[in-house]
Amino acid sequence: MDKLYVDEIKSLFLLDDFELKEKILSYHPYEISEALLELSKKERRRMYSILSPKEISYSISFLEIEDAFLLFNEMVPKYIVNIIQELDIDDAVDLMQELDESERAGYLKLMDAEHRENIKELLKYKDDTAGSIMNTEYINIDVTDTVATGMKKLLEQAVTSATIYTIYVTNKNDKLLGTLSLREMILARKNELIEEIMNKRVVSVETTKDQEEVAAIFMDYDFTSLPVVDKLNRLLGVITVDDVLDVIEEETLEDYSKFAAISDAEIDSDTETVLMGVKKRLPWLLVLSVLGFFTSTIIAQFEGTLDQIPTIALFMPMILGMAGNTGTQSLAVTVRGLNDGEFQTKASITKHLLREIGTGFMNGILIGIMLFGVTYLFLHLNHNPEAFKITQVVSLSIMLSLAVSTLSGALIPIIINSFKIDPAVASGPFVTMINDILALSVYFTLATMLIINTL
Amino acid sequence: MDKLYVDEIKSLFLLDDFELKEKILSYHPYEISEALLELSKKERRRMYSILSPKEISYSISFLEIEDAFLLFNEMVPKYIVNIIQELDIDDAVDLMQELDESERAGYLKLMDAEHRENIKELLKYKDDTAGSIMNTEYINIDVTDTVATGMKKLLEQAVTSATIYTIYVTNKNDKLLGTLSLREMILARKNELIEEIMNKRVVSVETTKDQEEVAAIFMDYDFTSLPVVDKLNRLLGVITVDDVLDVIEEETLEDYSKFAAISDAEIDSDTETVLMGVKKRLPWLLVLSVLGFFTSTIIAQFEGTLDQIPTIALFMPMILGMAGNTGTQSLAVTVRGLNDGEFQTKASITKHLLREIGTGFMNGILIGIMLFGVTYLFLHLNHNPEAFKITQVVSLSIMLSLAVSTLSGALIPIIINSFKIDPAVASGPFVTMINDILALSVYFTLATMLIINTL
Numbered sequence: 001m002d003k004l005y006v007d008e009i010k011s012l013f014l015l016d017d018f019e020l021k022e023k024i025l026s027y028h029p030y031e032i033s034e035a036l037l038e039l040s041k042k043e044r045r046r047m048y049s050i051l052s053p054k055e056i057s058y059s060i061s062f063l064e065i066e067d068a069f070l071l072f073n074e075m076v077p078k079y080i081v082n083i084i085q086e087l088d089i090d091d092a093v094d095l096m097q098e099l100d101e102s103e104r105a106g107y108l109k110l111m112d113a114e115h116r117e118n119i120k121e122l123l124k125y126k127d128d129t130a131g132s133i134m135n136t137e138y139i140n141i142d143v144t145d146t147v148a149t150g151m152k153k154l155l156e157q158a159v160t161s162a163t164i165y166t167i168y169v170t171n172k173n174d175k176l177l178g179t180l181s182l183r184e185m186i187l188a189r190k191n192e193l194i195e196e197i198m199n200k201r202v203v204s205v206e207t208t209k210d211q212e213e214v215a216a217i218f219m220d221y222d223f224t225s226l227p228v229v230d231k232l233n234r235l236l237g238v239i240t241v242d243d244v245l246d247v248i249e250e251e252t253l254e255d256y257s258k259f260a261a262i263s264d265a266e267i268d269s270d271t272e273t274v275l276m277g278v279k280k281r282l283p284w285l286l287v288l289s290v291l292g293f294f295t296s297t298i299i300a301q302f303e304g305t306l307d308q309i310p311t312i313a314l315f316m317p318m319i320l321g322m323a324g325n326t327g328t329q330s331l332a333v334t335v336r337g338l339n340d341g342e343f344q345t346k347a348s349i350t351k352h353l354l355r356e357i358g359t360g361f362m363n364g365i366l367i368g369i370m371l372f373g374v375t376y377l378f379l380h381l382n383h384n385p386e387a388f389k390i391t392q393v394v395s396l397s398i399m400l401s402l403a404v405s406t407l408s409g410a411l412i413p414i415i416i417n418s419f420k421i422d423p424a425v426a427s428g429p430f431v432t433m434i435n436d437i438l439a440l441s442v443y444f445t446l447a448t449m450l451i452i453n454t455l
Numbered sequence: 456m457d458k459l460y461v462d463e464i465k466s467l468f469l470l471d472d473f474e475l476k477e478k479i480l481s482y483h484p485y486e487i488s489e490a491l492l493e494l495s496k497k498e499r500r501r502m503y504s505i506l507s508p509k510e511i512s513y514s515i516s517f518l519e520i521e522d523a524f525l526l527f528n529e530m531v532p533k534y535i536v537n538i539i540q541e542l543d544i545d546d547a548v549d550l551m552q553e554l555d556e557s558e559r560a561g562y563l564k565l566m567d568a569e570h571r572e573n574i575k576e577l578l579k580y581k582d583d584t585a586g587s588i589m590n591t592e593y594i595n596i597d598v599t600d601t602v603a604t605g606m607k608k609l610l611e612q613a614v615t616s617a618t619i620y621t622i623y624v625t626n627k628n629d630k631l632l633g634t635l636s637l638r639e640m641i642l643a644r645k646n647e648l649i650e651e652i653m654n655k656r657v658v659s660v661e662t663t664k665d666q667e668e669v670a671a672i673f674m675d676y677d678f679t680s681l682p683v684v685d686k687l688n689r690l691l692g693v694i695t696v697d698d699v700l701d702v703i704e705e706e707t708l709e710d711y712s713k714f715a716a717i718s719d720a721e722i723d724s725d726t727e728t729v730l731m732g733v734k735k736r737l738p739w740l741l742v743l744s745v746l747g748f749f750t751s752t753i754i755a756q757f758e759g760t761l762d763q764i765p766t767i768a769l770f771m772p773m774i775l776g777m778a779g780n781t782g783t784q785s786l787a788v789t790v791r792g793l794n795d796g797e798f799q800t801k802a803s804i805t806k807h808l809l810r811e812i813g814t815g816f817m818n819g820i821l822i823g824i825m826l827f828g829v830t831y832l833f834l835h836l837n838h839n840p841e842a843f844k845i846t847q848v849v850s851l852s853i854m855l856s857l858a859v860s861t862l863s864g865a866l867i868p869i870i871i872n873s874f875k876i877d878p879a880v881a882s883g884p885f886v887t888m889i890n891d892i893l894a895l896s897v898y899f900t901l902a903t904m905l906i907i908n909t910l
Binding site for chain 1: 481482483485517609610613614619620637638641642655656658673674675676677679696697700701703704707708710711712714715716717720721722723727728729730732733736737739740741743744746747748750751752754755758761762765766768769770771772773774775776777779780781783784786787788791792795797810811813814817818821822825826829830833837884887888891895
């Protein structure tokens with residue numbers, strides 16, 4: 001994307017401190033954050049000297065955590081701690097979670113008591129759960145309030161609150177009883193009772209809810225915020241849609257990376273090195289090469305067949321490729337379905353597997369018929385004496401291996417999912433390798449049975 | 456996911472109309488929309504008779520368009536038109552866009568003049584652009600207003616506006632000059648001038664902006680709404696974050712599907728049939744089978760080599776598999792990078808390609824060394840007379856084909872992208888097939904040179 005503002009901001013460094021500060025603060029914090037990464041060390045030092053911790057904290061919250069840490073390396077601890085204290089508490093906790101223990105302890109020590117206690121409290125929640133991404137500042141009014149009192153409380157809490165556009169209604173025990181949008185509040189009459197105008201059907205999540213499921217709820221309901229409660233329905237925090245956008249970005253990247261068998265598909269072109277690339281990819285390749293070698297040992301069982309009819313090697317890559325492709329297709333459909341909450345019952349799983357094997361057979365028959373003609377013509381033109389028999393084996397193998405691979409592409413993620421593991425780990429390459437093994441077995445068995453045994 | 460509310464809503468149908476309506480409306484519109492799809496035709500008819508077009512329109516807006524059309528089939532045209540008129544205008548336009556021309560004309564005729572004109576205006580924007588997902592109702596105040604006047608205008612526009620939480624400031628020519636959050640407005644003093652407190656640095660998009668780029672802006676800036684302007688910076692509409700969540704869902708699914716070479720990876724397990732599966736997958740498989748057959752013709756060129764050393768067929772699937780895997784990895788990294796706006800300059804493309812080929816070589820050398828030992832041991836135990844030579848060929852092929860495949864996985868999407876085509880169409884299976892062809896050529900050429908020619 002065009003990031004003109006980065007060059008604009010860079011050019012401001014000719015100004016004196018006062019003007020520089022004023023001009024820079026007219027940019028959006030996201031834009032300042034992007035510029036920060038592109039500035040020279042010297043220019044960044046100047047930024048730290050003219051911007052207060054609060055002013056720079058807005059930009060820091062837009063950075064990837066690793067990038068924020070890079071900048072922290074250039075700052076004094078007190079400045080860092082002040083920045084962390086100015087961040088929204090969920091962002092502060094995200095940062096603190098990634099620090100090693102001694103650093104975390106050091107920063108906590110430098111904090112004021114209130115921030116220290118709040119952050120410690122939130123650090124207890126497991127990474128990737130609702131508790132870890134929630135914010136503990138929100139607009140909270142009492143169920144017995146009138147609209148006028150509620151509005152007054154809203155104004156008092158508005159400055160620090162993560163969102164002021166949804167108002168949470170609790171009773172004296174902090175139990176979450178209802179919600180109100182700021183719009184409803186503004187449009188209501190001043191003397192109405194909150195209890196009478198609030199929405200009593202509240203969707204909330206517990207602190208332990210997986211963040212991916214939280215994102216799904218935001219998508220389903222088109223929420224801009226969602227309350228987080230404990231087991232007794234006491235309000236503890238809110239999650240806002242901007243945090244969910246981050247979660248979606250993170251989880252999409254994760255799924256995408258797994259699908260391609262790489263630990264992290266994202267690179268920063270400026271800083272990525274060959275070694276980083278090797279580190280992200282080699283472990284997967286090593287595992288896959290072991291699976292790959294396994295295919296060699298299978299073919300070795302059929303070396304006699306290969307010796308007698310070397311021509312069958314010609315069609316191996318095609319059959320393997322087609323088996324891999326159909327497997328990837330049904331894998332994609334099945335993983336997607338599992339993520340969407342399909343296949344909850346045994347009946348629906350059976351139905352899905354039957355449908356997949358049916359789809360595989362149907363595709364296999366159609367592709368098999370097409371390839372029958374092409375293969376026969378090809379072998380016939382090459383004057384192969386076994387043209388007809390080999391053609392039979394190739395077509396039949398395509399048919400069978402398409403059916404088998406389609407089934408395995410659906411079955412593998414369902415099995416993995418039943419162990420409560422994210423089915424996306426059954427990435428494309430793994431399913432392809434397993435289908436290679438299945439397809440080879442089918443092909444060579446058929447070749448041995450139909451050609452060798454009838455010679 | 457547990458959708459308990461669907462069963463709860465179903466059980467309400469024992470009540471009389473009055474109670475039924477009251478209870479149902481206590482559910483969230485999304486929940487009602489999910490229930491609508493699960494009800495019997497008779498129950499749905501009852502819903503249409505007790506709910507006003509406005510009441511049901513909230514739920515209709517949560518449905519996929521195809522599902523909304525299924526329900527429309529059960530309603531009378533006047534009821535449908537009233538529902539469309541009650542929808543947010545961007546949702547109404549989405550629906551109208553999917554109708555065939557005669558139906559669309561029919562509904563437009565039944566509408567009141569104002570809705571008809573507004574919808575016609577928005578139908579002019581191309582699908583998947585900012586114009587097609589924007590809403591034309593927003594809070595608009597004048598740059599010369601005071602906070603008090605602005606607040607009064609806000610209250611007047613609040614009921615119909617898509618969002619009231621960002622306020623757009625224009626001059627008398629409708630030029631967009633600034634924004635204000637409702638929070639800032641609430642916290643400001645009543646007699647302050649809007650001009651003095653508004654944010655003058657406004658990020659906006661033109662109507663023609665691609666919706667995927669719009670989503671990227673929301674993610675970068677953590678926006679909850681974004682103004683849409685014409686070429687002269689006149690305000691035309693706003694896009695809200697809930698629409699962007701829909702866009703992200705749609706685009707993620709599209710990328711995911713392309714990666715797996717399937718036209719649509721999403722299924723509804725209840726209604727999906729084998730034939731639907733075949734239709735989504737067969738076209739891709741046919742194209743891929745042609746590419747696959749091409750590998751056969753390449754091997755055919757080396758039939759002499761195969762006849763003399765059938766053992767080399769043993770390692771074909773492994774070499775192909777590894778080439779395919781490395782290709783998929785660099786494809787994923789490159790497509791992701793292109794989507795993130797990396798590789799804009801020739802220098803950065805060259806750098807990326809050099810880095811990829813470096814990564815490929817490095818991985819190739821490491822995997823090659825490992826496989827050298829394993830392959831030699833395997834062939835030696837099988838008393839293969841050419842064990843050492845074959846091992847050399849296998850290792851060298853892995854090295855070379857990993858480098859070549861890694862490069863091609865990066866090069867192909869960059870080339871496609873340079874033609875302004877979405878690089879995601881270079882899906883995994885296509886790159887895998889192309890890498891199959893490259894790797895086979897490397898393997899058989901090496902085998903012929905190093906074994907046959909030295910026998």
